[in-house]
Amino acid sequence: MTGRPTILEPARGADEAFSDSGADPLIARLGQFGDLDARDRDALARLTAGSTWIRDGRSLIPEGQAIDVVCALLEGWACRCKDFRDGRRQIIAILTPGDLIALDDRAIPRKFDHSVRAVTRVRVAWIPQADLRDVLVEHHGLARAIRAAAAVEEAILRAWLVNLGQRSAHERMAFLFCELAERLADESGPAARFALPLTQQMLAHALGLTPVHVNRVLRRLRDDGLLELQDGILTIHDPIRTRTLADFNEAYLRA
Amino acid sequence: MTGRPTILEPARGADEAFSDSGADPLIARLGQFGDLDARDRDALARLTAGSTWIRDGRSLIPEGQAIDVVCALLEGWACRCKDFRDGRRQIIAILTPGDLIALDDRAIPRKFDHSVRAVTRVRVAWIPQADLRDVLVEHHGLARAIRAAAAVEEAILRAWLVNLGQRSAHERMAFLFCELAERLADESGPAARFALPLTQQMLAHALGLTPVHVNRVLRRLRDDGLLELQDGILTIHDPIRTRTLADFNEAYLRA
DNA sequence: CGGGAGCTTGAGGGAAGTCAACCGGGGTGG
DNA sequence: CCACCCCGGTTGACTTCCCTCAAGCTCCCG
Numbered sequence: 001m002t003g004r005p006t007i008l009e010p011a012r013g014a015d016e017a018f019s020d021s022g023a024d025p026l027i028a029r030l031g032q033f034g035d036l037d038a039r040d041r042d043a044l045a046r047l048t049a050g051s052t053w054i055r056d057g058r059s060l061i062p063e064g065q066a067i068d069v070v071c072a073l074l075e076g077w078a079c080r081c082k083d084f085r086d087g088r089r090q091i092i093a094i095l096t097p098g099d100l101i102a103l104d105d106r107a108i109p110r111k112f113d114h115s116v117r118a119v120t121r122v123r124v125a126w127i128p129q130a131d132l133r134d135v136l137v138e139h140h141g142l143a144r145a146i147r148a149a150a151a152v153e154e155a156i157l158r159a160w161l162v163n164l165g166q167r168s169a170h171e172r173m174a175f176l177f178c179e180l181a182e183r184l185a186d187e188s189g190p191a192a193r194f195a196l197p198l199t200q201q202m203l204a205h206a207l208g209l210t211p212v213h214v215n216r217v218l219r220r221l222r223d224d225g226l227l228e229l230q231d232g233i234l235t236i237h238d239p240i241r242t243r244t245l246a247d248f249n250e251a252y253l254r255a
Numbered sequence: 256m257t258g259r260p261t262i263l264e265p266a267r268g269a270d271e272a273f274s275d276s277g278a279d280p281l282i283a284r285l286g287q288f289g290d291l292d293a294r295d296r297d298a299l300a301r302l303t304a305g306s307t308w309i310r311d312g313r314s315l316i317p318e319g320q321a322i323d324v325v326c327a328l329l330e331g332w333a334c335r336c337k338d339f340r341d342g343r344r345q346i347i348a349i350l351t352p353g354d355l356i357a358l359d360d361r362a363i364p365r366k367f368d369h370s371v372r373a374v375t376r377v378r379v380a381w382i383p384q385a386d387l388r389d390v391l392v393e394h395h396g397l398a399r400a401i402r403a404a405a406a407v408e409e410a411i412l413r414a415w416l417v418n419l420g421q422r423s424a425h426e427r428m429a430f431l432f433c434e435l436a437e438r439l440a441d442e443s444g445p446a447a448r449f450a451l452p453l454t455q456q457m458l459a460h461a462l463g464l465t466p467v468h469v470n471r472v473l474r475r476l477r478d479d480g481l482l483e484l485q486d487g488i489l490t491i492h493d494p495i496r497t498r499t500l501a502d503f504n505e506a507y508l509r510a
Numbered sequence: 511c512g513g514g515a516g517c518t519t520g521a522g523g524g525a526a527g528t529c530a531a532c533c534g535g536g537g538t539g540g
Numbered sequence: 541c542c543a544c545c546c547c548g549g550t551t552g553a554c555t556t557c558c559c560t561c562a563a564g565c566t567c568c569c570g
Contacts, residue, residue, distance in 0.1 A: 207420075
């Protein structure tokens with residue numbers, strides 16, 4: 001995590017080529033917060049028509065940036081992070097497909113107090129704030145869903161604050177995994193097995209721990225039969241005990 | 256902090272008597288985020304016309320409450336806090352006069368995922384969400400100032416998350432005090448000496464530490480000549496070194 | 511084959527937690 | 541009125557969780 005991509009991409013026509021893929025992840029996400037009709041979905045598709053691939057490790061939004069365009073994360077993972085001059089780093093949020101980044105839903109232009117970085121290779125669409133605002137005055141259901149998503153992101157922030165303040169390393173780790181399992185849930189319930197593209201270093205930055213200790217905690221959780229993180233795949237073997245350890249309640253993730 | 260007031264009030268006509276005091280703290284706070292004209296101030300005064308005193312330690316908003324009225328904090332301090340079943344508690348935010356609590360600026364009705372408690376005796380005004388919304392459609396400057404205040408509160412949340420995740424106990428404490436000094440600033444700059452009505456127990460809950468350790472850290476900061484907390488008065492003797500220790504930058508508190 | 515990134519494990523240290531005792535002040539009840 | 545008692549603050553002794561430093565591993569890639 002030096003800021004430079006650590007793994008070179010396989011050859012593509014261009015690093016940041018246009019793609020015509022749809023706005024599906026966005027529709028799936030926002031649809032959780034209220035039904036979207038065909039016009040809403042169409043508007044979303046138009047807003048995200050031109051999307052771009054960006055390599056892992058790249059900065060999507062630098063700290064200090066003024067907010068003038070919204071970034072719709074369509075594929076891949078990203079994170080908000082705050083870097084210290086002395087090298088310390090805190091990951092403030094983990095962003096997954098369907099997240100709207102740098103959304104200024106309060107119409108208060110502020111400079112970014114943190115940066116946003118691509119964790120994996122990501123596909124994003126850049127939407128001028130004005131374009132989005134114009135669409136939202138016509139599409140109330142969409143506007144409402146977006147506000148609900150923002151409210152949930154704020155609730156996640158509070159949950160993380162509590163997590164860092166009160167829980168032990170083991171509990172923190174379990175809590176983070178429970179949250180991600182819930183956020184990546186489909187109709188069949190929370191994901192018990194999913195791709196987790198975070199290095200132990202990144203987990204450390206998210207949990208306020210050192211990479212070494214993250215490793216030990218993961219080993220302990222594996223030895224205890226709770227879960228396993230192998231080759232970027234997280235498997236929660238014992239969801240009940242994992243939830244209990246984390247004292248996890250998913251209510252804050254609902255609108 | 257058992258949930259019951261620990262200090263009984265001196266006799267008053269009634270515990271929750273009406274008061275006709277004005278909306279000055281609210282005007283002062285929101286005025287920082289944009290000029291308010293006489294009509295705006297008047298509207299605020301009308302919204303907060305009937306205010307109530309509530310004893311310290313009382314719960315203003317219980318966890319799980321649906322948001323139907325905004326609570327304007329006019330005098331005294333309060334805090335947002337999250338309680339665990341096993342007795343652990345995390346203070347998520349410290350609220351000072353001028354704060355709007357349970358403001359639903361995104362118009363997304365959600366159940367409260369934490370509680371709000373009076374730290375000191377507080378004077379509050381309860382404003383039905385609908386009344387506030389009605390006023391804001393007519394008063395754009397006011398609406399904007401309130402959105403800006405909400406954006407700053409969210410930035411404070413991020414700053415606290417980083418504080419808990421990355422800083423040592425000493426740094427955390429210094430950071431919190433720098434933030435409060437800045438938030439309580441007047442024209443002459445950050446407050447170097449102000450009433451801090453938080454017990455060491457509450458500081459511990461805010462900083463993710465134990466009360467015993469808070470005491471030791473305070474002693475150390477005092478011995479080192481940085482600051483002093485005596486009888487509920489915080490005096491920052493050496494603002495420069497305190498800021499340096501905390502690596503404090505107040506940019507996030509500005510709109 | 512060499513080098514770097516990420517993962518793993520061990521040994522030792524330090525920051526913060528735990529347990530316990532004591533003090534002082536204010537409220538309360540005998 | 542005085543004696544408690546409780547709460548908050550203070551300090552010491554000891555423990556523990558997590559960090560630091562360091563080495564060695566695998567895998568991928570040049």
